[in-house]
Amino acid sequence: xxxxxxxxxxxxxxPVPQRLLAAATRLFADRGYDRTSVQEIVEAAGVTKGAxxxxxxxxxxxxxxxxxxxxxxxxxxxxxxxxxxxxxERRLRDAAADVVVTTIENLDxxxxxxxxxxxxxxxxQKQVRAERRRYHERFRALIEEGQKAGVFSTATPADLxxxxxxxxxxxxxxxxxxxxxxxxxxxxxxxxxxxxxxxxP
Amino acid sequence: xxxxxxxxxxxxxxPVPQRLLAAATRLFADRGYDRTSVQEIVEAAGVTKGAxxxxxxxxxxxxxxxxxxxxxxxxxxxxxxxxxxxxxERRLRDAAADVVVTTIENLDxxxxxxxxxxxxxxxxQKQVRAERRRYHERFRALIEEGQKAGVFSTATPADLxxxxxxxxxxxxxxxxxxxxxxxxxxxxxxxxxxxxxxxxP
Amino acid sequence: xxxxxxxxxxxxxxPVPQRLLAAATRLFADRGYDRTSVQEIVEAAGVTKGAxxxxxxxxxxxxxxxxxxxxxxxxxxxxxxxxxxxxxERRLRDAAADVVVTTIENLDxxxxxxxxxxxxxxxxQKQVRAERRRYHERFRALIEEGQKAGVFSTATPADLxxxxxxxxxxxxxxxxxxxxxxxxxxxxxxxxxxxxxxxxP
Amino acid sequence: xxxxxxxxxxxxxxPVPQRLLAAATRLFADRGYDRTSVQEIVEAAGVTKGAxxxxxxxxxxxxxxxxxxxxxxxxxxxxxxxxxxxxxERRLRDAAADVVVTTIENLDxxxxxxxxxxxxxxxxQKQVRAERRRYHERFRALIEEGQKAGVFSTATPADLxxxxxxxxxxxxxxxxxxxxxxxxxxxxxxxxxxxxxxxxP
DNA sequence: GATGAATGAGTGTTCATTCAT
DNA sequence: TATGAATGAACACTCATTCAT
Numbered sequence: 001x002x003x004x005x006x007x008x009x010x011x012x013x014x015p016v017p018q019r020l021l022a023a024a025t026r027l028f029a030d031r032g033y034d035r036t037s038v039q040e041i042v043e044a045a046g047v048t049k050g051a052x053x054x055x056x057x058x059x060x061x062x063x064x065x066x067x068x069x070x071x072x073x074x075x076x077x078x079x080x081x082x083x084x085x086x087x088x089e090r091r092l093r094d095a096a097a098d099v100v101v102t103t104i105e106n107l108d109x110x111x112x113x114x115x116x117x118x119x120x121x122x123x124x125q126k127q128v129r130a131e132r133r134r135y136h137e138r139f140r141a142l143i144e145e146g147q148k149a150g151v152f153s154t155a156t157p158a159d160l161x162x163x164x165x166x167x168x169x170x171x172x173x174x175x176x177x178x179x180x181x182x183x184x185x186x187x188x189x190x191x192x193x194x195x196x197x198x199x200x201p
Numbered sequence: 202x203x204x205x206x207x208x209x210x211x212x213x214x215x216p217v218p219q220r221l222l223a224a225a226t227r228l229f230a231d232r233g234y235d236r237t238s239v240q241e242i243v244e245a246a247g248v249t250k251g252a253x254x255x256x257x258x259x260x261x262x263x264x265x266x267x268x269x270x271x272x273x274x275x276x277x278x279x280x281x282x283x284x285x286x287x288x289x290e291r292r293l294r295d296a297a298a299d300v301v302v303t304t305i306e307n308l309d310x311x312x313x314x315x316x317x318x319x320x321x322x323x324x325x326q327k328q329v330r331a332e333r334r335r336y337h338e339r340f341r342a343l344i345e346e347g348q349k350a351g352v353f354s355t356a357t358p359a360d361l362x363x364x365x366x367x368x369x370x371x372x373x374x375x376x377x378x379x380x381x382x383x384x385x386x387x388x389x390x391x392x393x394x395x396x397x398x399x400x401x402p
Numbered sequence: 403x404x405x406x407x408x409x410x411x412x413x414x415x416x417p418v419p420q421r422l423l424a425a426a427t428r429l430f431a432d433r434g435y436d437r438t439s440v441q442e443i444v445e446a447a448g449v450t451k452g453a454x455x456x457x458x459x460x461x462x463x464x465x466x467x468x469x470x471x472x473x474x475x476x477x478x479x480x481x482x483x484x485x486x487x488x489x490x491e492r493r494l495r496d497a498a499a500d501v502v503v504t505t506i507e508n509l510d511x512x513x514x515x516x517x518x519x520x521x522x523x524x525x526x527q528k529q530v531r532a533e534r535r536r537y538h539e540r541f542r543a544l545i546e547e548g549q550k551a552g553v554f555s556t557a558t559p560a561d562l563x564x565x566x567x568x569x570x571x572x573x574x575x576x577x578x579x580x581x582x583x584x585x586x587x588x589x590x591x592x593x594x595x596x597x598x599x600x601x602x603p
Numbered sequence: 604x605x606x607x608x609x610x611x612x613x614x615x616x617x618p619v620p621q622r623l624l625a626a627a628t629r630l631f632a633d634r635g636y637d638r639t640s641v642q643e644i645v646e647a648a649g650v651t652k653g654a655x656x657x658x659x660x661x662x663x664x665x666x667x668x669x670x671x672x673x674x675x676x677x678x679x680x681x682x683x684x685x686x687x688x689x690x691x692e693r694r695l696r697d698a699a700a701d702v703v704v705t706t707i708e709n710l711d712x713x714x715x716x717x718x719x720x721x722x723x724x725x726x727x728q729k730q731v732r733a734e735r736r737r738y739h740e741r742f743r744a745l746i747e748e749g750q751k752a753g754v755f756s757t758a759t760p761a762d763l764x765x766x767x768x769x770x771x772x773x774x775x776x777x778x779x780x781x782x783x784x785x786x787x788x789x790x791x792x793x794x795x796x797x798x799x800x801x802x803x804p
Numbered sequence: 805g806a807t808g809a810a811t812g813a814g815t816g817t818t819c820a821t822t823c824a825t
Numbered sequence: 826t827a828t829g830a831a832t833g834a835a836c837a838c839t840c841a842t843t844c845a846t
Contacts, residue, residue: 016827032319034235038820049821050828059820115316118233153398156391163376164369164395169366182361190357194365197354198399217809239837250838251811260837418830434721436637440816451817452832461816517718520635555800558793562785565778566771566797573770584763592759596767599756600801619805641841652842662841796811 008038019045022068029108033063033116050151063116064124070109077102078138088146092199093192095142096150096165100188103169104176111173136162143199152199165195218256220246222270225263230309234264257309264317265325268303272332279339280305289347293400294393296343298367305377312374337363342350344400353400366396367375419457421447423471426464431510433464435518465518465525472511473533479504480540490548494601495594497544498567502590505571506578513575538564545601554601567597620658622648627665632711636666636719653678666719667727674734680705681741691749695802696795698745699768703791706772707779714776721779739765746802755802768798 014022023044027036038059042052055060081095103110120128140162146152156164168191176187224245228237231257239260243253267275304311305352306310327344337354341363347353369392415423425446431439440461446449458464483497505512519530542564548554558566570593578589617625626647630639641662645655659665684698706713723731743765749755757798759767779790 032235034233035320039818048828050823051824051826053821054827115319118316119236155398156395160388160391161395163372164392167370167372168365168368170372170375171364174371175364188360190366192360194357194362194399197356197393197401200398200401232807238835240835249811251840252809254838255842434637436635437722441814450832452819453817453830455817456830456832517721520718521638536817557800558797561788562793563797565774566794569771569774570767571770572774572777573766576773577766589763592763593767596759596764596801599758599803600797602800602803608837640839642839651807651843654805657805 015102016045016047016051018022020047020052020055021062021065023107025066028063028066028116029111033059033112033119043159058119060124063112063120064128066109066112067117067128069156070106070113071128071135073106074099074102075131075135075138078135082142087151088142088149089151089196092142092146093196095139096195097185097188097192099169100172100191101184102162103172104178104187105183107173107176107178110170114170114173136166140166153201156198161195161199164198165191168194217246217248217252221248221253221256222263222266226267226309226313229267229317230312231266234260234313234320261322261325264313264321265329267310267313268318268321268329271307271314272329272336274307275300275303276332276336276339279336283339283343288352289343289350290352290397292398293343293347295341296366297396298389298393300370301373301392302385304373305379305385305388308374308377308379311371315371315374337367340366347400351402354402357399362396362400365399366392369395405425407577418447418449418453419601422449422454422457423464423467427468427510427514427520430468430472430518431513432463435461435514435521451521462526465514465522468511469519469522469530471511472508472515473530473537475508476501476504477533477537477540480537484540484544488542489553490551491598494544494548495598497541498597499587499590501571501593502574502593504590505574506580506586509575509578509580512572514573516572538568548601552603555603558600563597566600567593570596610633619648619650619654622674623650623655623658624665624668628669628711628715631666631669632714632718636715636722656739663724663727666715666723667731668766669712669715670720670723670731672729673709673716674726674738676709677702677705678734678738681738685741685745691745691752693797694800695745695749698742699798700791700795703774703775703794704787706775707781707787707790710776710779710781713773717773717776739769740770749802753804756804764798764802767801768794771797 016087020041022170024036024041027040027044030036038049038052040061041059042049045052052062056065077098081098082091084091084094086094117125117128140158143152143158143161147154147158173189221242225237225242228241228245231237239250239253242260242263243250246253253263257266278294278299281293282299285292285295287295318326321329341359344353344359344362348355348359371389382389422443426438427441429442429446432438440451440454443461443464444454447454454464457470458467479500482498483500484493486493486496486550488496519527522530545560545563549556550562574589584592623644625736627639627644628645630647633639641652641655642667644662645652648655653662655665659668675693680701681698684701685694687697689697720731743761746755746761746764750757750761785793
């Protein structure tokens, strides 16, 4: 004879929208966006379909929201590192290493990001790409700054260097396994190191 | 009022299985494996569903076959470059640049490869991963050879270097557009250059 | 220009699951399980496929549910007759006649039962056979009781006697036509009589 | 470099039509007519589809042919026993026991017979039922002969007695397993015995 | 006699979304 | 706020049969 309120508390420790996002993130990363049904998401979140459609306009919206969180987080961190008061080599190294660490710490978001982006609706995809570009350009500006200052080689266009580095970041979700040989920090240091070594004049 | 013979010639210039593979490759790259229906594939190939299932056991098989072709091609080329009679820096640079060129020349296969692998059935996925590993290991051996010879830095584990490079290769299908600013060869030279510079002792 | 409410009432006089079961029973009996398409069932029930799969996991489930109802009904009736307070000859005769009557009254279920059981999935088939066995054993116990009491001949193993009688029950759906020469009751009396006569010491 | 003729001998020890019928019988009994594909039949027989359609007009024809063989065999045997020079009790008992033995010896045909008859095309079904009726009537005549002679009870209409017995014959394929507790002969004797006991005046 | 590629209509099932309550 | 029954279009796949060779 527990009161409805009591019964509910069990499954409602987190607000419903967050529970849905968490469940969707796990499932999308696990089986991919298309292979995850709305039914599975609501079951994993312990709510009903009606509730999902109350908070999100569509399955697509869920994916978009997941992207939004990651993009905002990464942009904030990049901005912080890039605007720091330190030599450009230091700032680039820190930013390059940090994106590796936060990617590893949110591997689920990362796999979703690099595998499911093209399943977003046309309009939302455009939006995500625009934010992505902003991120990419901030990173490129850092490299160009170093090149102009003569501390980085100009042998390779800064654009390509950014893609070189981010390729390896995207690739992390393919090979990195938590509990593996290296800690996230070690991987990050190595990858940042490779970047900086490649940029030696 | 064309004769049956003429009608048929239009659609039969290439054998049916090849036509199906070509159509599937284009469509999978375009909209992703899950978003491509068998109906779309057979329509694009100008045959009926029955014909597809006469030659391929499943939609999955089609994907596996596409992978198979790419994997065989890449392994052959890597082996050729790695076994060449040249200093290890030369051999690594050539192999690293070549995989970029052939990836760009088969961008469709590449996007499929890096976006749809996890949609393959469990068994076939295992098989592909095994072949993939073989490729990876051949590449790593080349780096280790250079490290032992003292021409490459040992600062980064060879494993990680391979992942660093292949991250950028996978990433190509995300940003490279045919007819862009750089030719495939130029991109390849730059990326191989970055790899070699990062490996300087 | 009937109001939506009125339109709905026409098709909603019985709940959807019951309507589906009724339609499926009629069709399975008529053309057999494999020859009946899900499309035909939902059309006959006046609903859509989605509704069917909302209530039943599969076409197979529908068949299983039909079996379940018959099995439960027959077991209940057999138990009631077998546990009655009467001489064993009376109890056996009543049970033997009753199963004939209820089989005739549910000839559709009966034809399905004896023609489509092997089309049930492995797991469900096992379950049905287990319930079937329970029924068979209760019936056999009755015969053995009479044999021990000396009122039935022991010339034939009780097992075989049960199969003899149930063979003729199964067979009813092959030859009995409602509105035929004999009423269900008459057929039942004759068949029970044959059984009892065969068991005379 | 074996000659075609030699290669062929391996798989052609029996003529193709027989091989097809044997394979079809096994498969139809195993999984049912509808669940057996023409492809499975030709593979089991070691021939191609073209060959099947060369000898048989349709899958349906195969089933009809299987029926034909069984019906002819059973009719012949029944006629032989019924026309024998012996008292009617003896002749009925022998016929009743014999149909049990030959049914057990051809359990595959029997299961097909009682489970797949309704999957035959309308026309062929009519034909089979006609032959079936002829068989049934010969059997019934035997019972009526005994009833007129006063050696069998007239309590039950002969028709119903025939159905009683044949129900148990059909049912054999449900419960009899080769290598079981009783030999075919023992089962036959018991079942014939039950029939004769039921008919005692 | 025999092949096997090809057809085309059909199968059971899934699923994002809606809406009366 | 939230439910869950219901929709309807789409999905991958099957199969008896035909026919040019």
